[in-house]
Each structure stands twice: as structure tokens, then as C-alpha cells.
Amino acid sequence: xxxxxxxxxxxxxxxxxxAPDARATIAAHLEDCSxxxxxxxxxxxxxxxxxxxxxxxxxxxxxxxxxxxxxxWLVGAAGLAAALAIAFAMLPxxxxxxPAQAVAKAVVPPAPVQTAAPVVHPVxxxxxxxxxxxxxxxVRLDDDPIETATIVRVSAEDGALQADLIVGxxxxxxxxxxxxxx
Amino acid sequence: MNPTEWxxxxxxxxxxxxxxxxxxxxxxxxQAEEIAADxxxxxxxxxxxxxKADLTAWLYRVAINAGLDAVRSNSRRKRRExxxxxxxxxxxxxxxxxxxxxxxxxxxxxxxxxxxxPRDAQMLLLRSSGMSYRGLxxxxxxxxxxxxxxxxxxEQEFERRYRARYGxxx
Numbered sequence: 328x329x330x331x332x333x334x335x336x337x338x339x340x341x342x343x344x345x346a347p348d349a350r351a352t353i354a355a356h357l358e359d360c361s362x363x364x365x366x367x368x369x370x371x372x373x374x375x376x377x378x379x380x381x382x383x384x385x386x387x388x389x390x391x392x393x394x395x396x397x398x399x400w401l402v403g404a405a406g407l408a409a410a411l412a413i414a415f416a417m418l419p420x421x422x423x424x425x426p427a428q429a430v431a432k433a434v435v436p437p438a439p440v441q442t443a444a445p446v447v448h449p450v451x452x453x454x455x456x457x458x459x460x461x462x463x464x465x466v467r468l469d470d471d472p473i474e475t476a477t478i479v480r481v482s483a484e485d486g487a488l489q490a491d492l493i494v495g496x497x498x499x500x501x502x503x504x505x506x507x508x509x
Numbered sequence: 510m511n512p513t514e515w516x517x518x519x520x521x522x523x524x525x526x527x528x529x530x531x532x533x534x535x536x537x538x539x540q541a542e543e544i545a546a547d548x549x550x551x552x553x554x555x556x557x558x559x560x561k562a563d564l565t566a567w568l569y570r571v572a573i574n575a576g577l578d579a580v581r582s583n584s585r586r587k588r589r590e591x592x593x594x595x596x597x598x599x600x601x602x603x604x605x606x607x608x609x610x611x612x613x614x615x616x617x618x619x620x621x622x623x624x625x626x627p628r629d630a631q632m633l634l635l636r637s638s639g640m641s642y643r644g645l646x647x648x649x650x651x652x653x654x655x656x657x658x659x660x661x662x663x664e665q666e667f668e669r670r671y672r673a674r675y676g677x678x679x
Contacts, residue, residue: 335658344642344657370661377664380671381533381637383614466525468542499538503524505517 330356337367341374465493465502473501480506515561516553523565524549527572530638534576534622536615544579548572562647569648573631580619621671629663636660 332340332353339345340353357364473495480491493502527548531541548571555564622630628649635645645660646653 333658334661335655337657338661339642339657342642342657370664373664373668377633377667378637380614380667381618381633383611383618464521466521468525468528500542505520 331360331363332356334366334370337363337370338374341367341371465491465504467502469501471495471501473497476501515557515564519552519561519564519568520549523568526638526640527569530569530634531572531576533637534573534580534619534634536612536619540579541576544575545572548575563650566648566650569635570627570631573634574627577623577627577630580623617671617675621667621674624670625663625666628659629666632659632663633667 336345336349336353340350343350345353357367473493475496477494478491479494491504491506492500495501524545527545528538528541531544532538535541535544548568551571552564552568555567622633625633631649632645635648640648642656643653645651645656649659651659
């Protein structure tokens, strides 16, 4: 068969990942070549099947009702704080300036997350005494809408490293951001 | 880019995706967050000056491999827990049965992914998280023109192994 296309190109064509000229060439070829047409259908059926199997598995409950683990978000938060602690521990530190003061600044997440009466729990008892670095944005962890949320600040090390978590009524963290003090 | 900036940039760009991807693999959001945090912990230990694209690819490989390792080590415990759950569940409750079925589906996929070559499992997980071919090429450190053929091969291998174990059942 002349000018037949390998599986990889047919697969990329299926996903719309080819340049327009290659796409048009393959489309024309599939009109004329029954072998490539059959091969394309086989690849498409397999891709759809694999996608369906993986999507079904993804419907597993995040927190199985049969065996809930309360305050699960804390586990991830603690792990992240530990991770960030190491990152910041690597950075050169300036000596603290002035007396320690509580840092419990409420932060407003980007829409559509709405925080009603945000409650800040400053876990930090020895927060870094310098100003908060502006411009840190929350990283959304899912697209679940939540009506109310609590902003929880976690910290590690000597307070030089902090992160804010937006925790929904389900007890899960829905967004996170690194808070750095200068 | 100083050390703070490169870590922040990678965190903002990839943390949520890594958690979602691991959540898909693990079927457990909390465990996904733990593994993602550990991967970023290891990322922070990487030397300054490393190429950002290399670090990104490295991050995803570490996260997925840690997830697959966890799946393998969890499998025995999970089976034990599932038997306990099944024993305690009222078999006449449709909700309980559906939950067990969903968990079983998830574990089948986990077992098959864990049995694949790491590169194939990485490809399928990253693609199912919605990553483009360009992103796949950068993350996996391959030529963009090779993504289609690698994806097709990974899907073929996944289907072959899944059907060998479980037939055509979804």
C-alpha cells in the first residue's frame, strides 16, 4: 500500500495533534485506503476503551464512605509543609529582624471559591517577622465548588516556610499557596 | 532564576496536576497529596542550575514511580481491607455494592498500570490527565513526533494485559 501511515501518526491524527497539512493528507488517505481506515478504527476503539477503563477507575471516591479518615487534608498538608521546609532550608537566610509577631493575614482566594467568614488558624507560633511576599497565587487542587471555606496556615521549620490551605466543609484542601516572608 | 523562583514556578505550574494524576492512579486523594508532597520534597533537593524542563520531567517520573510503588505495596493491604468491607457491608444495599465495584475497578487499573513498563504507565497517566503531546514530549524527554507511536503502544499493552487478567469487563 502506497503512502500508508504508521500507527503513531494515525494516533496523533485522532487526537488532533498533527499540523494542518499532515492532517489533511491523512484525512484524504483514509478516504481511499481501506487498510489504513481499518487500522485507524482499531486504534480509535482501543483508545476509547482504555480511556473508559481509566475514567471508571477514576470515579473511586476520594474519601471512601466506609472507612473515612478524618482530617485527611492534614496529612497532605503536613507532607507538603515538610517538603517546602526542605526547599526553603536550602535557601540562604537572613537573620530575623525585630521581635516575633503574629502573622494571621486572611487571604481571599480567586473566584469561584468563596470564603464566608474565613477563619485563620495561625499554627505558626514563631512566624517570620518580615512582610509577606505579594503576588503568591493559590494553586487550585480541584474544580469542586465550595460555599464556605476555612483558610488554614501551616508552617514548618522555624516559621520561615508557610503555606495557606483553603479547606472546604468536607475537610479537604481545595487550594494551596506558598507564603513567603521576607 | 534563583532557587526560590524555580521552585515556586514549578510548584505553581505542576502541583495541582501531579495531585490529580496521582489521585487517578491511587483512587485516594489523601494518599495522592502525600506522594505529591514527597515528590516536591525530592525536587527541592535537586541542585540549583538544573534545566527547568529536565526538572519537570524528573518530577513527574518520580511522582508516578512513587505512586506505582505505593500501589504495589498497598495491594495486599487493600485486598484485606476490601474483604473486611465486603464482610461488613449489607449485600442488599445497592450503594454498598456499587462502592465495592468501583473500588474493584480502580484496583484493576492500578494493578495493570503497575505491571506495565514505567514509561508506558507514565504515558497513559499523563495523557489521561489531559496533557498535550507537546507536554508529554517535554515531560517524558522524547521527540514530539514519537508521542503518537508511544501512546498507541502503551494503550495496546494496557489493553492486552487488562484483558488477559480480567477479560473485557469494565
